[in-house]
Amino acid sequence: MQLSRQTLFTLALLLIGLVLPHFVYPVFLMKGLCFALFASAFDLLLGHVGLLSFGHAMFFGFAGYVTAHAAREWALSPELSILLGVLTATLLGLVTGWLAIRRQGIYFAMVTLALAQMMYFVAVEAPFTHGEDGIQGVPRGLLFGLIPLNDPLAIYYTVLAIFVLGLALIHRVVQSPFGQVLKAIRDNEPRAISLGYRVDQYKLLAFVLSAGISGLAGSVKALVFQLASLTDVHWHASGEVVLMTLLGGGGTLFGPTLGAFVVVIIQNSLAEAGSWVTIIQGAIFVLCVLAFRRGIVGTLSPWFAKIGIKV
Amino acid sequence: MPTVFGIPMAALFGQVVLGCVNGAFYALLSLGLALIFGLLNVINFAHGALYMMGAFAAWLLLGYAGIGYWGSLILAPLIVALIAGLIERLLLSHLYKLDHLYGLLLTFGLALLLEGLFRQQFGVSGLPYAVPPELQGVWNLGFMILPIYRGWVVAVSVVVCVSIWALIEKTKLGAILRAATENPTLLAAFGVNVPLLMTATFCLGAALAGLSGVLAAPIYSVNPLMGSNLIIVVFAVVVIGGMGSIMGAVVTGFALGLIEGLCKVFVPQVTATAVFVIMAIVLLVRPAGLFGKRR
Numbered sequence: 185m186q187l188s189r190q191t192l193f194t195l196a197l198l199l200i201g202l203v204l205p206h207f208v209y210p211v212f213l214m215k216g217l218c219f220a221l222f223a224s225a226f227d228l229l230l231g232h233v234g235l236l237s238f239g240h241a242m243f244f245g246f247a248g249y250v251t252a253h254a255a256r257e258w259a260l261s262p263e264l265s266i267l268l269g270v271l272t273a274t275l276l277g278l279v280t281g282w283l284a285i286r287r288q289g290i291y292f293a294m295v296t297l298a299l300a301q302m303m304y305f306v307a308v309e310a311p312f313t314h315g316e317d318g319i320q321g322v323p324r325g326l327l328f329g330l331i332p333l334n335d336p337l338a339i340y341y342t343v344l345a346i347f348v349l350g351l352a353l354i355h356r357v358v359q360s361p362f363g364q365v366l367k368a369i370r371d372n373e374p375r376a377i378s379l380g381y382r383v384d385q386y387k388l389l390a391f392v393l394s395a396g397i398s399g400l401a402g403s404v405k406a407l408v409f410q411l412a413s414l415t416d417v418h419w420h421a422s423g424e425v426v427l428m429t430l431l432g433g434g435g436t437l438f439g440p441t442l443g444a445f446v447v448v449i450i451q452n453s454l455a456e457a458g459s460w461v462t463i464i465q466g467a468i469f470v471l472c473v474l475a476f477r478r479g480i481v482g483t484l485s486p487w488f489a490k491i492g493i494k495v
Numbered sequence: 496m497p498t499v500f501g502i503p504m505a506a507l508f509g510q511v512v513l514g515c516v517n518g519a520f521y522a523l524l525s526l527g528l529a530l531i532f533g534l535l536n537v538i539n540f541a542h543g544a545l546y547m548m549g550a551f552a553a554w555l556l557l558g559y560a561g562i563g564y565w566g567s568l569i570l571a572p573l574i575v576a577l578i579a580g581l582i583e584r585l586l587l588s589h590l591y592k593l594d595h596l597y598g599l600l601l602t603f604g605l606a607l608l609l610e611g612l613f614r615q616q617f618g619v620s621g622l623p624y625a626v627p628p629e630l631q632g633v634w635n636l637g638f639m640i641l642p643i644y645r646g647w648v649v650a651v652s653v654v655v656c657v658s659i660w661a662l663i664e665k666t667k668l669g670a671i672l673r674a675a676t677e678n679p680t681l682l683a684a685f686g687v688n689v690p691l692l693m694t695a696t697f698c699l700g701a702a703l704a705g706l707s708g709v710l711a712a713p714i715y716s717v718n719p720l721m722g723s724n725l726i727i728v729v730f731a732v733v734v735i736g737g738m739g740s741i742m743g744a745v746v747t748g749f750a751l752g753l754i755e756g757l758c759k760v761f762v763p764q765v766t767a768t769a770v771f772v773i774m775a776i777v778l779l780v781r782p783a784g785l786f787g788k789r790r
Contacts, residue, residue: 469603473601477593
């Protein structure tokens, strides 16, 4: 059997994902994977529909809160807790998307930002989030009643599986006829309308999908860190996911993942240096926008395309 | 003590004044945003950072140059405008030909960068800035006690907003500015230096943010994070008002400050979310904003 280069490349990446926890601290890798899934879900909107949401932290953070609450207070199993988190994010996405798609471009970004800020204040005030403390000591539990997620490798492989499935889903959506319509909307919205597509419905569905998958990432992160806190609903988190996507390369398959890992590495290596993380993130933002708009993967993709690999 | 709807009058008017003060800042900031957006098509995310820098400029001028409040009221906006001019010339002007979202992303990055730098230098605990002696004390209006400084802030904001409105609607310069918003290419063909006009507009918007910062310094403590939380509310104000008119931005700013103040009296738990809820309702009823035209 002849494997295509594309398949080999994907298998190689998967292999790296499988062996890496034996060399690198698994919690760090899981943080990267959660943000990678979050950024990929965000890019479903930015890279493929051309919608810049500045409020994705609300889906990520609120799903985390619900999962943490379900696992800790209701003692639900991890799979059910995650499911509840994803449902919350999806519903939140439905309402926010329904409001936000009434405006385009910059306004869309401002509306999502404002709605996310509202949800941030809800998180500050609502009793179940425990305000500044967050929901701490979330039990990881037994996945499907079988797999003890307290084992570092068990939870790592679970997170990896969820990440791969999530990315595969996004890839599938983008490649589907639905995804092609989304691209058409991105490239020329009036034309898509004149061709008879109900553009608003397509946008809304993409928004809800993106919100749901972001929620999945947030739910998983809550279980990994056994914590849901205000950090993940703050607008800084919304900005970070934009940065990850921009840096890695929007509209590419692996760009947001790479961007997420780079940003997480920066955060970890500068964790002691206080505000320098923010300063460097700001500087990368400025550089990316001015000189590096296609991102790392976007810049490398022609080179990969020559050897028959789509990245 | 007289009461209204079971609320002591003094408390009610106290919150109304606080609301007006907040509204004064919303109005000044959203006016600057609207000016910049109108001509440059850029949503200036760094507006909050410029506001913060205005406050810091006042604090630094006092500490290192001995220049007091009145000097800062003139100098700090100029300093902020100068920095903004550099930002526009060196960075922002390269992005006008691209999708407008890049302007938003660039200014977001700048906001992070500036905020981080100030946090690194000055920490997050607020720095005190005293109310100038001329504006200390209170006026007893009979039905309430009005701190003079708060009245001053509202008065300055109203005067500045009306002057800017008059500048744009009633002067030759304003006519050129409106023409540039309408059709920059045609205006350039008439020999007007449009890029210079853009820089000047960005500086003017930034100066308004800087001025707000100086006005805010004695009320809120001077703090690197003071701008970022405010600016998101101002964005919501801008969405509610629509970008169509200068007066729209000003009126919406004051009205929302007032509504927030009243919320604090009657339903304190929704104060933080009130503006955003109103924004959601406005989006449902009038997607282009109260004063906006769809474009």
